[in-house]
Amino acid sequence: MAGGFVAFSGDSPAFQAKMTVYVFICVVIAAVGGLIFGYDIGISGGVTAMDDFLIKFFPAVYERKKQAHEDNYCKYDNQFLQLFTSSLYLAALVASFFASATCSKLGRKPTMQLASIFFLIGVGLASGAANMYMLIMGRILLGFGVGFGNQAVPLFLSEIAPARLRGGLNIVFQLMVTIGILIASVVNYLTSSIHPYGWRLALGGAGIPALILLFGSLLICETPTSLIERNKTEEGKATLKKIRGVEDVDEEYQSLVHACEFARQVKDPYRRLMKPHSRPPLVIGLLLQLFQQFTGINAIMFYAPVLFQTVGFGNNAALLSAVITGSVNVLSTLVGIFLVDRTGRRFLLLQAAVQMLSCQLVIGIILAKDLGVKGTLGKTEAMIVVILVCVYVMGFAWSWGPLGWLIPSETFPLETRTEGYALAVSCNMFFTFVIAQAFLSMLCAMKSGIFFFFSAWIVVMGLFALFFVPETKGVSIDDIKDSVWKRHWYWKRFMRQEHDV
Ligand code: BGC
Numbered sequence: 001m002a003g004g005f006v007a008f009s010g011d012s013p014a015f016q017a018k019m020t021v022y023v024f025i026c027v028v029i030a031a032v033g034g035l036i037f038g039y040d041i042g043i044s045g046g047v048t049a050m051d052d053f054l055i056k057f058f059p060a061v062y063e064r065k066k067q068a069h070e071d072n073y074c075k076y077d078n079q080f081l082q083l084f085t086s087s088l089y090l091a092a093l094v095a096s097f098f099a100s101a102t103c104s105k106l107g108r109k110p111t112m113q114l115a116s117i118f119f120l121i122g123v124g125l126a127s128g129a130a131n132m133y134m135l136i137m138g139r140i141l142l143g144f145g146v147g148f149g150n151q152a153v154p155l156f157l158s159e160i161a162p163a164r165l166r167g168g169l170n171i172v173f174q175l176m177v178t179i180g181i182l183i184a185s186v187v188n189y190l191t192s193s194i195h196p197y198g199w200r201l202a203l204g205g206a207g208i209p210a211l212i213l214l215f216g217s218l219l220i221c222e223t224p225t226s227l228i229e230r231n232k233t234e235e236g237k238a239t240l241k242k243i244r245g246v247e248d249v250d251e252e253y254q255s256l257v258h259a260c261e262f263a264r265q266v267k268d269p270y271r272r273l274m275k276p277h278s279r280p281p282l283v284i285g286l287l288l289q290l291f292q293q294f295t296g297i298n299a300i301m302f303y304a305p306v307l308f309q310t311v312g313f314g315n316n317a318a319l320l321s322a323v324i325t326g327s328v329n330v331l332s333t334l335v336g337i338f339l340v341d342r343t344g345r346r347f348l349l350l351q352a353a354v355q356m357l358s359c360q361l362v363i364g365i366i367l368a369k370d371l372g373v374k375g376t377l378g379k380t381e382a383m384i385v386v387i388l389v390c391v392y393v394m395g396f397a398w399s400w401g402p403l404g405w406l407i408p409s410e411t412f413p414l415e416t417r418t419e420g421y422a423l424a425v426s427c428n429m430f431f432t433f434v435i436a437q438a439f440l441s442m443l444c445a446m447k448s449g450i451f452f453f454f455s456a457w458i459v460v461m462g463l464f465a466l467f468f469v470p471e472t473k474g475v476s477i478d479d480i481k482d483s484v485w486k487r488h489w490y491w492k493r494f495m496r497q498e499h500d501v
Contacts, residue, residue, distance in 0.1 A: 017162035048303075079441075233257070276494045
């Protein structure tokens with residue numbers, strides 16, 4: 001998962017808390033989980049564009065690539081090649097359900113440690129792969145790491161962050177994901193010229209952050225919420241004092257105890273999620289994941305080098321362009337951090353929908369007109385395509401990217417918050433899997449039409465945001481029902497079933 005934060009009740013900024021050095025160290029170590037996720041997203045495209053890798057595992061794709069002038073759009077279309085990328089997300093989807101259980105039963109810290117162990121074994125298998133099965137097994141274990149990491153890390157971070165910094169920290173996790181993607185594209189660029197094992201180095205690179213997470217996690221604490229949840233109340237209180245850097249934590253401690261007691265009374269949160277009054281956050285939380293993926297962003301993130309080669313760039317130029325889009329992604333996420341609490345969520349979603357739609361349409365038109373199936377793109381057109389891809393990535397990075405995680409984290413009520421969030425995470429993994437598995441075949445079947453396909457989705461999601469996504473900027477997360485849902489022209493009808501509430 002890319003991640004986000006689950007914002008918890010008891011958010012009152014009145015709680016005494018300092019931003020301690022210890023919390024800072026914990027945040028940095030835990031956020032390495034986001035970095036690994038981003039690295040995995042970014043590395044696949046570069047590796048699948050490397051000839052040595054293709055010759056070893058996908059000789060048929062390599063042969064087709066050599067005949068590239070015969071069909072620009074289909075040279076990489078191979079179900080196994082796509083399985084290499086997508087297997088990770090399917091594994092992550094399954095793993096996130098196990099991870100939500102280990103998070104509650106064992107704690108956030110052991111779940112993160114499990115994640116780093118899965119990552120390490122996965123990296124070993126994938127980078128040392130002697131055959132396809134080792135390679136896919138490696139990717140599956142990496143997926144388990146992503147599933148465990150993405151469930152535990154955001155929870156961990158939100159629970160140790162001082163309340164007033166929680167919102168900003170939410171998007172910092174997404175920032176780490178984008179930095180991971182960027183590092184991967186630089187690694188792809190550097191290792192592509194190392195023959196014949198550059199791809200092994202690229203895949204092995206994830207081992208470094210995985211080791212940092214494994215050893216770093218020995219330094220960090222368990223969260224007070226998790227300790228109190230598991231009846232270790234004294235330890236919970238002591239940890240709270242340590243991370244807040246103040247002696248008087250009674251108020252926050254009491255609110256955590258209450259929150260845990262109340263949450264314990266809800267015996268079946270998943271069932272509660274199916275009740276009508278849970279519908280607004282559930283429908284919005286799940287649809288945002290579908291929409292986030294159907295912006296087409298991962299078609300770019302996974303396959304940027306492949307895509308740039310498709311539109312006529314050479315091997316290295318294509319990898320370099322991916323470095324450029326990666327940098328744009330990181331910088332624009334910073335813009336998102338700055339704007340989200342100023343302009344609000346809806347403005348960003350709507351503004352970016354227009355921006356992304358225009359870029360997709362123009363790219364589609366240029367490719368349809370100038371590239372055709374067998375032609376090549378002129379230098380100017382190719383440059384324009386890269387610029388448009390950058391502008392498109394910008395829009396995503398300050399809107400549908402981070403907000404896809406932020407909005408579900410702030411709209412579920414406490415008693416169903418972690419479960420609702422876990423459903424959103426697995427839904428995201430599912431659609432990420434769908435895009436990873438289908439994109440190259442879709443590119444082959446639809447040709448430049450793929451850009452019109454994503455454009456159509458952007459129109460749908462823009463309209464959805466316009467009519468159904470309410471503004472949650474500045475609203476206290478425990479007041480969402482009264483201030484937001486009960487006043488919304490459509491969602492208010494689900495709030496009338498008082499017997500459900
Ligand atoms: C998405 C990822 C995507 C990334 C790009 C995240 O919010 O969940 O699927 O690759 O953004 O920066």
